[in-house]
Amino acid sequence: MKKNVVLFSKIPADQQTRLEQAFNLTVFDDNTDYNSTSYTNALANAEGMIGNISTRIDDNFLAKMPKLKAAATISVGFDNYDLNALKKHGIRLMNTPKVLTESTADLIFTLMMATARRTVELSNLIHNGKWKKGITPEYYGTDIYGKTIGILGMGRIGQAIAKRAHCGFDMNIIYYNRSARHDIEQTYNAKRLELDNVLRQADFIVIILPLTEETTKLITKEKLALMKPSAILINGARGKIIDQQALFEALKNKTIKAAGLDVFEIEPLPTNSPLLELDNVLLSPHVGSATVETRYAMAKCAVDNIITALKDEKPTENWVNPEVG
Numbered sequence: 001m002k003k004n005v006v007l008f009s010k011i012p013a014d015q016q017t018r019l020e021q022a023f024n025l026t027v028f029d030d031n032t033d034y035n036s037t038s039y040t041n042a043l044a045n046a047e048g049m050i051g052n053i054s055t056r057i058d059d060n061f062l063a064k065m066p067k068l069k070a071a072a073t074i075s076v077g078f079d080n081y082d083l084n085a086l087k088k089h090g091i092r093l094m095n096t097p098k099v100l101t102e103s104t105a106d107l108i109f110t111l112m113m114a115t116a117r118r119t120v121e122l123s124n125l126i127h128n129g130k131w132k133k134g135i136t137p138e139y140y141g142t143d144i145y146g147k148t149i150g151i152l153g154m155g156r157i158g159q160a161i162a163k164r165a166h167c168g169f170d171m172n173i174i175y176y177n178r179s180a181r182h183d184i185e186q187t188y189n190a191k192r193l194e195l196d197n198v199l200r201q202a203d204f205i206v207i208i209l210p211l212t213e214e215t216t217k218l219i220t221k222e223k224l225a226l227m228k229p230s231a232i233l234i235n236g237a238r239g240k241i242i243d244q245q246a247l248f249e250a251l252k253n254k255t256i257k258a259a260g261l262d263v264f265e266i267e268p269l270p271t272n273s274p275l276l277e278l279d280n281v282l283l284s285p286h287v288g289s290a291t292v293e294t295r296y297a298m299a300k301c302a303v304d305n306i307i308t309a310l311k312d313e314k315p316t317e318n319w320v321n322p323e324v325g
């Protein structure tokens, strides 16, 4: 008999077909009534879940899914899952780490370049009919080539950023990471420093750390105060790593130059967020991996993951919690 699986995200039709062939699939979408009996029943009977859901997957949520054996998130980040609760209930979790590395590094570089060169601000100037004469110094940008980049987090995406910075922009690379990456230090001439020293020395600070208890609000008012007034801060990881109110104040008071943010404390960013008042912040709606090719690859990877996990085969490289067995 086919196992019951629930799908929480819209995925390409051919990948949904693979799920339908392998499982008895229930699909939830924006029109789902989360109070309906059909929703509750589907959760109660599901042995697998795939896709992204805004609710935290903790003991409370898992109480609604007593038969759940495996979950496949369509993301690299898994901070939405309570790993202790998954362990207690013996639930395997898989993510999609490799396939999004390059597009996320591209987006982070896009934010860096567009923030430094004030691309959106200058485009808006033309849209608003204000390009009447030559551009004066108040609109000048900042060079990227040859500057110092401080990368917080030297995982796969951090390394892809280091590659771009070294090979394309001849940047001096400093980084903060729990463990030293001697290979990266050699290949890209990178230097590992304490967090405070990275913040003090870098012209561009790029956050690409996972969100954990340790990294929540890692970038406080005090840490922001260490940064150069000319520094540009890019966050492509999770909004909760920065104290967003403190960042707003640093940007408003120009104690740092600018920020490019793909992620926020609350998403979608509330329409009354004070960040919206500022010219020196470039905002993007959590789109690090949002290209046609990468989102397809992520969906396919997650489908592969759930099929493997529910066949009782051991998942391989994408298994987040192998301690579950």
Ligand code: DGY
Pocket (backbone or CB within 6 Å): 074, 075, 076, 077, 078, 100, 237, 288, 289
């Ligand atoms: C990821 O894959 O973790 C992206 O940030 C989307 O959540």
